Amino acid sequence: MWIFRRYILLVLWLAIADFLFAQEPDTSFTSLNEIVVSAKPVLDYKSQTKPLSSLDEYMEKMTNVGLIKRGNYAWEPMLNSMASERIAVTIDGMHIFGACTDKMDPVTSYVEVSNLKEINVSSGQSGASSRPSIGGSVDLVRNCHEYTSSGWSGAVNFGAESNASLVSAGAKVKYANHLFFTEANFMFRNADNYKAGKNTLVNFSQFTKHNASLTAGVKVAESQTLTASLIVDNATNIGYPALPMDVSLARAFITSLEHTAKAISPAIEAWNTKVYFNTLKHIMDDTKRPNVAIHMDMPGNSETYGLLSNAIVNVKKHKFIFGISGYYNRSLAEMTMYPKNPLEKPMFMFTWPDIRTLYLGLNTKDHWMINAHHHLNYSLHAGFQQNKIADEKGLQSMEIFYPKASPTKNRFLYGLQAGYTFEKNGFEVTFGSGYGERAPSVSEGYGFYLFNSFDKYDYIGNPDLKNEKSVDANVGFVYRNNKVKVNVNGNYFHIFNYIIGAINPALSPMTIGATGVRQYTQLPFAQIANANLELSYKPIWNLAFKGLFSYSYGTDNKQAYLPLIRPFSFRFNVNYTIKSFDFEVATEGAAKHYAYSENYGETATSAYAILNLSAGYKLLLPQYQLYVKVGVENIADTYYTTYADWNHIPRRGRNFFVSLSFVFDKTNRCH
């Protein structure tokens, strides 16, 4: 149980067919819930403050998850105070690597909440099954289909927000019978520049996004299905107010074909095999910015081919998962700068010199229910990774910094983890530990003059970096009864060979306005700790109080603070339900960020708190449901910024929102 309890499952209830048979048909197009995976998901529309919010806004409410904001779009998720390089973000287990050298397109920016069923977050090594990571993994799980209903279903959704004139509109339609289903889903979002508190306009914060997905499945045999899926995500005219450049196009094609076999034998519960391909294109744009020192084009491409296969095997009290995972990624990014003097030739460089990454790994997990009170789980994984500089010119450029640079680099990556849970009479105690390794990211290994607008340094990759290694430990305590729930948990990561950029005063910056050059190097160690306290109190059935308090701490080997570590922060909600209406008062805030990293360009952020209100109404008829939600965020129009706001761009000010969801379901249960 322990391992599953560590997953925080946020269920986005989109599978309309499913909810007919749920006990409480109380869902909407995009409601979100925190559940325990082993239990039947409880549909709780009321817990959703803003049903049509972006995936980023959903993730921001998750424990141990932080989001780095460079604008109003494509926030970069952090888990346990670790960002993209140290965590594995996947879509249904598929590896996708952002095509932007400046992390302007995290994987999460290429999907929509309407594509997803739930988000699995696993901390530390418990999530490192399909790709080695240090901080953990975030898997965005897509809708699945059970072949238990037939007929048509669908939904139409509309959301509007006063701030940034944000409009969200989407539709979905699904047809199913006992052998076949197909589902089409479309979502559109458009926002102008948003206003921060005190009526402050934040220029270059607009975006437009179209997302379409198509899924079709067929039952090829009893207990065997084949599912094909395609997501096309196309975002244009995206402003990044915290950065010196915007993005004219961020486009993804994400495809997969999956075979699932269930109940193969009494022991083999399921066997899933998936092949996938995705390609991303990302084009930065500075043509709309005033006073550009030098105009430049910075296109980036990332393609990934992959294979996943997992078998779930039950042997007595053990539930084993055996898996293989492989992928091949190609990352290529370049920069062309146009001198002011038109007679001079354009200046060109590869910023990611066609880096090929091949990964092949094996993993196994066991969840051992020793008895009703004691559970043990453990996992092991091992993988091989090869990086290759495929472009000869790229290698020659690297040789400027590393005369002995080799075009290929091979690594073996290992990890293991064990955890124990004891539960009795509403008390639950968990503790665990793990060891893991990761390879440097493409930027860390091979990036060429990548400008970081946060600390104003150009970064040069280092192909000779060793594996980063981490030992982590976690402990948790839960008490729950009918009215009260207390959850205290914490984790600690001791990271060896911690990869970070070190100033090389001998190097001259390339980017105009940069302070200097940092080369990726490794500290002997760094340490990161995260702690959370969750309190829930439900005095009567329709009134709930909930509080979440979080604190993180991170230092390097010289006790200097690491950048982007969350200060003490809190969230507090009161929910009240009466008949078809529900109401929520929520507040969130943070203490002053004292533990900032001066070395990496951070400055202190002040304490803040904001207040949000929302009210919802639902109309439930046998085949139709209507959900209406209105609310206001940041009522006081507070001007504030947090530790995770790149260059301290201010967050949104007062915002009124309304969302409407109309759901129809004309399916019948298959016999």
Add this chain to the structure above:
Amino acid sequence: MKRILFMAFAVLLLAVSSCKKENNNKASETEDLTQIQEVSNANFSVEIWGVKSGFETGYNDIYFRVKDKTSGVYLQDASLSWYPEMHMMSMSHSCPNSTIAKMNGKQTLYKAYAIFTMATNATEYWDAKIDITKNGEVSTVIPVLNVVASSTKKVASFTGSDSKKYILAYIEPQKPKAAVNDLVLGLFLKNGMGFDAVQNLNIEVDPRMPSMNNHSSPGNENPVFNPSDNFYHGKLSLTMSGLWKLNLIVKNANNDIIGGKAVTQTEDSNLYLEVEF
């Protein structure tokens, strides 16, 4: 057995035919070169070839072929000498150049270099007096060489702090890459109407990109004199394509500055060369 013999024969035939090709195909003599001009006298016709379609200020590799007009055969054993000369309004002068030598591995191709210090204009022009010596007889042609200004600064003339007149020329890389390139510079001292290669001075190179706020590159090595070709050889690393300015300082053995100065926040060296790709 028959088959093996046949194969062996075929291979042999192939080898012979490819050999023949190399020997007889005159195009391969001037592969990758462009004929710039042809000049003749009563006995000989001299073809002048280059890497580009014309001459530019700075370092130029110049190739020659001489045809005997009576027999129509290209000479393989001629002795060629030359004197490139600038005819100005009031005076004439030469430029740093090499002797003309037969190229290794070529039958009829001869090569020299010249470092043209200025471009042809309406009233001033370059010519080259070429003497062809065959069987003890000397025959002369004097083609006019049209030299255009290079788009980048490839040669610098300066008067040193020692009051001597120097010429500093960019020679390699002719095909620069975003990589660590082999750098070759030529340094010459004016001696009367001619020039002597300088070997006892030191050259310091500070490559910068003027359009990138004077971005510079790591891994450069200052060129040092190499007696095999009388040029200075070093390393030039270029982090990207575009226009690079090679800021130069020439020093003597006592570390006194003869020419140029260090780059500062506000000023580049007054002695520089350029490379663009």
